[in-house]
Amino acid sequence: MIHFILSSTLFQGYVYKVSDVFDLDIICDTIKQKLIQDLDKLQLSFLKEKALRLKLHYHDYTIIDVLSNPNKEYYICECDPN
Secondary structure, eight states: OEEEEEEOTTTTTOEEEESOOSOHHHHHHHHHHHHHHHHHHTTOHHHHHHHHTOOEEOOSOOHHHHHHOTTSEEEEEEOOOO
């Protein structure tokens, strides 16, 4: 399993595990949607609203890096909201 971890002010440490990765942009979208679903299940509406506005990105690694080293943890970062 490949571990993607959020690096975010409010959601630091949220982990998304996946066995196959084809596109890192899709991973960013998917981790955001999974976070929103989890917050919705927990009825955390304030945090859900914050998560809806998240803009996520990755840097310092490529899809080749992830596929070559799937046991490493990869961070998905929150864009500066300004």
